[in-house]
Amino acid sequence: MEVLQTSALPLGYVAAPISNPDSKIPSMTQDFRDAMAKLAAGIVVVSARTPEGFRALTASTLVSVSAEPPLVLVGLEHESLTRAAVVETRQFNVSVLTRAQEFLAERFAGRAPGVDPRWKDVPHHLGANGIPLIDDCAAWLECDVTQVHSAGDHDVCIGEVRVARAGKGNPLILWDRNFWTLR
Numbered sequence: 001m002e003v004l005q006t007s008a009l010p011l012g013y014v015a016a017p018i019s020n021p022d023s024k025i026p027s028m029t030q031d032f033r034d035a036m037a038k039l040a041a042g043i044v045v046v047s048a049r050t051p052e053g054f055r056a057l058t059a060s061t062l063v064s065v066s067a068e069p070p071l072v073l074v075g076l077e078h079e080s081l082t083r084a085a086v087v088e089t090r091q092f093n094v095s096v097l098t099r100a101q102e103f104l105a106e107r108f109a110g111r112a113p114g115v116d117p118r119w120k121d122v123p124h125h126l127g128a129n130g131i132p133l134i135d136d137c138a139a140w141l142e143c144d145v146t147q148v149h150s151a152g153d154h155d156v157c158i159g160e161v162r163v164a165r166a167g168k169g170n171p172l173i174l175w176d177r178n179f180w181t182l183r
């Protein structure tokens with residue numbers, strides 16, 4: 001198996017720019033970011049319903065927690081509009097992105113043209129819960145929120161998985177502030 005770098009773009013989530021003496025970021029925070037940049041993570045899009053339509057963000061914090069019952073957790077920033085929608089509606093969906101979907105990861109992270117509330121130009125289908133799932137992903141989950149824990153500047157949202165499906169394609173991976181994939 002080979003690992004391929006897909007992007008030369010520096011990514012800022014947890015992994016912020018290398019420290020410099022003028023930085024206002026405390027050194028522990030910078031050390032933490034530098035260390036966590038070495039933890040490889042799958043990239044997903046977490047989607048939720050809003051009164052206007054749908055809201056979604058790119059996330060690297062999805063973790064499997066329990067098999068029986070099937071539980072996942074995702075860390076959502078307090079400021080995030082998607083977090084507000086997830087906590088309000090108590091539901092979210094997860095689309096596990098593939099290598100071919102790097103541009104969607106940029107869009108749902110607010111680093112490329114945004115997505116309208118009806119997802120008109122994003123190929124998708126609706127889950128059984130009516131929340132969108134991106135087409136042609138590596139996997140999909142539909143979740144009901146069972147617990148929300150405030151933790152620092154994020155909420156840890158625990159979701160009970162109601163529907164889980166595996167798809168195809170090589171995963172999109174965040175490591176060392178870049179996107180990578182496997183071949």
Ligand SMILES: Cc1cc2nc3c(=O)[nH]c(=O)nc-3n(C[C@H](O)[C@H](O)[C@H](O)COP(=O)(O)O)c2cc1C
Pocket residue numbers: 011012013043055056057058059060061062075076077079080081082083108109110174
């Ligand atoms: C690679 C990557 C991973 C990210 N992971 C997370 C995450 O796990 N949780 C989170 O709240 N934001 C994460 N973000 C940031 C959100 O995608 C970004 O702040 C987004 O614009 C929030 O949109 P919203 O306010 O519409 O919810 C990540 C961004 C990138 C580029």
